[in-house]
Amino acid sequence: MKFEKEFASQTVPEWREVYMNYKYLRTLLEQILIFRQRQPQGSNQPNRPKPSRLLKRKVSLTRAFSGLTNKSVTKHKEDEVIVVNAMQQADEEQQGDHECPRYQTIFLRSSEDGGDLELVFFKGLDDEFNKVIRFYKTKVEEVVKQAAELSNQMDVLIALRIKVNNSSIEVSEERQEDHQKRLDDADEHKMADLEVLNRVKINATTETPRSTVRNVFNSLNVDLNYNKSELKLAHRKLKQAFLEFHEQLRFLKNYAFLNQMAFSKIMKKYDKITSRNASDVYLQMVEESYLSQSDEVAKLIERVEEVFIKHFCNGDRQQAMNILRLKAKREKHMVTFFVGCFFGCSLALLVAIITSVHARNLLQGEEHTKYMNTIFPLYSLFGFIVLHMLMYAGNIYFWVRYRVNYTFIFGFKQGTELGFKQVLLLTSGLSVLMLAAVLSNLEMELDPQTENYKAWTELLPLGLVIVLVLVAICPFNILYRTSRFFFLVSLWHCICAPLYMLTLPDFFLADQFTSQVQLLRNIEFYVCYYGWGDFKKRDATTCNESNTFEIISIVIAVIPYWIRVLQCIRRFCEGRDSTQAMNGLKYLSTIAAVVSRIIYIRRRGTSLKILAASTSGVATIFNTYWDIVMDWGLLCKDSENPWLRDKLILPNRFVYFIAMVLNVVLRLAWMQTVLDFHEAPFLHRNALIAIVASLEIIRRGIWNFFRLENEHLNNVGKFRAVKSVPLPFSYEDEEDKDL
Template identity: 70%
Template sequence: MKFGKEFTSHMVPEWQEAYMNYNYLKTLLKEILIFRQRKTMSNQVNPTSKVRSLKRKVSLFRAFSGLTSDHHHKKVKEDEVIMVSAMHQPDEEQGGINSLCYQTVFLHSLDEGGEFELVFFKRLDHEFNKVINFYKNKVDEVVKQAKELNIQMDALTALRIKVHHPTSTTSTPFIDETNTGANPLEVIQEFEMSEERYQKKRLNDIKEYEMASLDVLNRIKINATTETPLSTMKSVFNSLNVDLTYNKNELRNAQGKLKQAFIEFHEKLRLLKNFSFHNQLAFSKIMKKYDKITSRSAADTYLKMVEGSYLGQSDDVSKLIERVEAVFAKHFCNGNRDQGMKNLRPKAKREKHRVTFFVGCFFGCALALLVVIITNMNTKYLLKSEEQTRYMNTIFPLYSLFGYLALHMLMYAGNVFYWTRYRVNYSFIFGCKPGTELRFKQVLLLSTGLSVLTLAAVLGNLDMDMDTHTQSYKVVTELLPLGLVTVVVIIAICPFNIMYRSTRYFLLVCLWHCICAPLYFVTLPDFFLADQFTSQVQLLRNLEFYVCYYGWGDFKKRNAQTCNDSSIYKTISIFIAVVPYWIRLLQCIRRYYEGRDSTQGLNGFKYFSTIVAVVARTLYSQKKGLTLRIVAASTSGFATIFSTYWDLVKDWGLLNRNSENPWLRDKLILPNRSIYFLAMMVNVILRFAWMQTVLDFTETPSLHRNALIAIIASLEIIRRGIWNFFRLENEHLNNVGKFRAVKSVPLPFSYEEEEDKDL
């Protein structure tokens, strides 16, 4: 692998703009190479005398070396290619504070073709100053975070003492005297909590440690502990910060939050260390390439400056990494360093060949089963007999549920594939635990496995024995769909570590947050999942049909009239269709309440208009009538136009007329801009598929109504899959613009500084 690709593969996606632009510098070197090649060819054609006269002409503009200079000193200056100096200049981004800036002077700019090399060194300086300023700002940022974590650890250690030794009034965390001081790198210290060790130290009169007072507990308040619907209700009337009661639940919650904070902090430190290493390597590579092309010796001078700069000399990050690892192992892993390293440095997931094998195996089985099912349908004339209507009204809705689910998973697998290909950090955006995110082959494995189970059950229903006299069916075959639902639910809630337990748990937590909206703080995974449900309304209605068919319908005779003719069933059907949009409306209200963002208010109004449109469409499909049709058409049209605008402008960030890419956005991930315009057109067309209910497209004689509804529902799932990719791309670019590469973990304690008594 060439270094350029390797360098790109090691970039932190959210920091990619802060890295040295290696590819652009390579293009500048190619221009120098092309010029020199042309010069060589021209020299082969022209006489050598012209070259000599040119050399003489250039030499007239060289700096005067003097008459009394030492011979050795003169030789060094003649061989010198560049001079690098550091200067201070005001930085507007830092409020006018002087920042260190490096500038390279190219001493051969008057040589033929020197202007190309001059441009190269100016760009090289720009890239180096960009890298070093970013690195220094990030180091200052982690030092401040280290100070905050030190305060939090003081409070946690004191809380541990108070919980486990309530009668203690003096003492306990021990702070190493050698670590106290103003040096910000010494802010994360190791604490001793063993009173027995303190007593031994005291008896031996070893003054290596001094005791810290528990007075810190008087200046802190604990933030809201693990968020629950009850705690959210209380927070409406009370402050989020409450006084400590010194119980084990507070200690456990605080310790869990601080543990996660240390993990994220350590990850940020590792990213910074890798950032420094790979950028230094990139500067080394580009300068060696420059020397090779120009046959000069500038690399040693420039790389010496790089090594002597803050980027090469600062060991702040390395020291912090060592201290964080020591503290984490001691206080969160009972001194077990190996366990601490497993938590802080999780191993990268390895691609397993058996996953690829089973994906291919299941895909082949699904195709074979599909061919057999189509053959059986044609052989038994199922779709041309009187049994067609009964089959489409009962069995088809039962199995189409799994078709919607498998199609959604298939679209998500495609999303993951292209997110990975274009380096969209979906794992970080969703907040997955490192190493637990599903890759596209694993999602395909689940999708194809579900498809095989579903098609096998469908084939079992088609091959069942039927009594032509009584038209009664075997109970076992009729219970196949219900058994399949049961298997899927059991796998989803299975507590054992099989079938990607961490991902299933993460999904169930997000689902619970959606159900309890707005009682939980809304994160991106929560509203992203709720958006998926807005495209699975038909799946939810099929679940309702399951309950009615097997609860009150005569499933032994495939009779669903009890459900279809029930007014209660129709009313619940309206409610089921509204639930996903209602959840999103409540989430928007919660986000507006948290941040007072008017955009969330408009987003909530969008979902409210969709609720009105869904109710109107459902009522029209059940009762018909010209008035209901006009109301349904007008509300659906408004909701569709509003939602389409929101998709393209707000969720995707497109249709910006004044952007660098007209009618798109300034930054794009896909190399071909036409894909964005095509995606917008497809989104608009599929959005207007909603209108099929109002325009009575479901009454076409060539297809059964349930079949056409399934096609429209599948098109909406496909539209959602396309929406997912561009929505997450836009979110990724927002993170890149703000250089957010690690999660922000809320800290457990609020620290109140003592007021100045003199005031």
């Protein structure tokens, strides 16, 4: 692997803009190389190696810096190529904050042929190095401040721990001294300043609906009660804060190492192309700079690990290191094998179903109508799930390919996120179960023992639903328990909106349900068919002709959009962001369109048709604009990429235009209900509904990719690479402090 690819693969995606631009500098070197190759053999140029082997040397990040640690070589003045000066002055944007030296390289051979190209190279090299130094110094200062805050939080936690452990009696000064002598931690060996507890409050959480309601009437910070529940909560929050802080420190350490390596490699390439010896001087400057000499990050890493071992792992170093330094997941060949196996079985079952239907003339006449009105909606539910999971697997594949940090955006626990192969494994497994149940149901109809539609024959779809629910809530550590729990928690937050603090996974999941309205209606049909319908005779008349069923159907269709409205209200109340108010109006317009369309389908009439068409048109325009402009960040008229945005991840710009057109076309699919295309001569009504629902799922899958791409670019613009964890304690006098 070339160094450039290896370098790019190990960078922090959110900091990509502030790494050394190796590709740009390599391009400048290629221009110098081309110029030198075009010079005649007798020109006044120094000897150089054969150009065919100049840029083919393989490199590895595991090698030494190749010059960063070498001692400077004594040169005669006539052999000097560059002189590097460090100007101790503040940058314009940093005046009054902190001074950052700016390095400038003076090229001493500019009079030679092609010297102007080398001047451009060193100008770009200086700009990149100054950019790296400036960012690194700023980040180091930030983590030093964070470390001080975490240290204060630990002092409070230790004091709270002592207070809670001695809460049964009043602790006297003598008892405190005796207790301190028995403590193992060196920090706790000193007199614990329990008075610090009188100056702090515990940050109230919004993790339950009860606490949310309480916080509406009370302040966000509450007095300490010195109980074990507060201690447990503070311990958990502070542990997570240390984990995120340690990850940020590792990012900074890796940032310094990779950039030093990049400057070493680019200077070695320069020496090979020009046959000069300028790398020693420049790399000596790099070695003596803040990027190499600063040891704050290394010291902080050691200190954080010591504290984490003592306070959060009971002195077990191995356990602490396993938590702090999670190893990258290894791809298992077994997963790939079973994915292929299950997909092969799915294709075989699908062929068997089609063959059985056509060869035996099944599903003809009245039986065909019964099947499409009852069994088809029952099994199409699983088809919608499978299609959505396929789209999600495709999203993950392209997110990983184009380095969209979806694990950080969603907040997955490191090492537990599902890759696209794991999602495909679950998808293919569910597909096999669904198709096997469909084939079994068809075959049972020909069996004399089950031809009267006995109960156990018709209960196959319900049994499959029960299996899925049991697997989802299974408490055992099988079938990706962490991911299942994450999904259930987000689902519960959606159900209880707006009583929980809103996070991206919550409203992202709610948006998925707005594209699965037909799936929710199928769940309603399950309840009605097996609860009030005569499923033994495949009779769903009670459900389809019931006014109560019609009203519930409208409510079911509205629920996903109403959840998003409540979530927008919560976000508006938290941040007073007018954008969230507009977003809520968008979903209210969609609710009006959905209700009017359902009423029109049921009642008919010219006035209802006009109402349905107008509300649907407004909602379509509103939603399409929001998708493309707000969620995707596209259609920026004055951007560097006309009608897109300044920064794009996909290399081909036309993909964005295709996605925008598809979004508009697929959103118009719901207009078929208004334009009387709800039935087709060659398709049953339920089949057409399933096709339209599938198109909406595909549209949502496309939306998912560009929505997360835009979120990732927003994080890149703000250099957000780690989660912001709320700390458990706040000081009474820190309201005016900028922490």
